[in-house]
Amino acid sequence: MKKVSLPLEAIEARIDDLPLAQRVLILVLTVLALAAAFYYFKYDPQKTRIRQLRTSIQNEETRIATLKKYAAESEKLAQEVQKSQEEFTAMLRLLPDQREIPALLETVSQIGAQEGLENLLFQPMPETAHEFHATIPVRLDLVGRYHQLGLFLDKISRLDRIIQVESMALKRRSDSSMQVSCNLSTFRFLEEHERKKPEPKKK
Numbered sequence: 001m002k003k004v005s006l007p008l009e010a011i012e013a014r015i016d017d018l019p020l021a022q023r024v025l026i027l028v029l030t031v032l033a034l035a036a037a038f039y040y041f042k043y044d045p046q047k048t049r050i051r052q053l054r055t056s057i058q059n060e061e062t063r064i065a066t067l068k069k070y071a072a073e074s075e076k077l078a079q080e081v082q083k084s085q086e087e088f089t090a091m092l093r094l095l096p097d098q099r100e101i102p103a104l105l106e107t108v109s110q111i112g113a114q115e116g117l118e119n120l121l122f123q124p125m126p127e128t129a130h131e132f133h134a135t136i137p138v139r140l141d142l143v144g145r146y147h148q149l150g151l152f153l154d155k156i157s158r159l160d161r162i163i164q165v166e167s168m169a170l171k172r173r174s175d176s177s178m179q180v181s182c183n184l185s186t187f188r189f190l191e192e193h194e195r196k197k198p199e200p201k202k203k
Contacts (some may be wrong), residue, residue: 117144138184
């Protein structure tokens with residue numbers, strides 16, 4: 001079956017023969033049809049696409065803002081961790097380990113000798129373990145002049161280890177020198193295997 005095609009001139013001639021009202025109606029319907037085709041096939045898909053893009057942009061902006069917040073918090077946490085690590089390292093320097101204790105006690109004894117104090121007794125006592133450190137008491141008896149004792153105490157207080165003078169008794173001797181009896185305490189860091197394991201909670 002052959003397709004029937006009307007020449008454009010014939011269509012225009014037919015339209016020209018129609019009354020004015022019908023020609024206006026055809027024009028209006030044509031414009032509406034073109035407008036509807038533009039809306040459904042061009043404008044509406046583009047509008048939907050623009051809406052999707054705006055939603056995607058908003059989601060990405062929210063995601064970027066969240067990542068920036070996490071990045072700032074992460075940097076802050078990293079700085080806090082580094083600061084805590086530095087403080088922990090500094091505290092460890094104040095608490096020698098087991099291997100350093102003999103050298104530390106020897107240093108204390110040498111300082112007394114350098115200041116001219118006579119060492120009558122230098123006796124480390126049994127240590128007491130705590131959660132993370134141990135206390136090491138030392139009984140110390142010295143003989144010397146008052147200013148020598150002052151220099152000795154000043155020097156041991158300047159050591160980069162914690163040494164506390166727990167108690168002190170002074171006794172004047174017949175040669176005007178002084179006998180000093182004191183208890184010192186130093187501390188050491190407990191290794192992991194030395195720490196007391198917490199007792200299991202009773203149910």
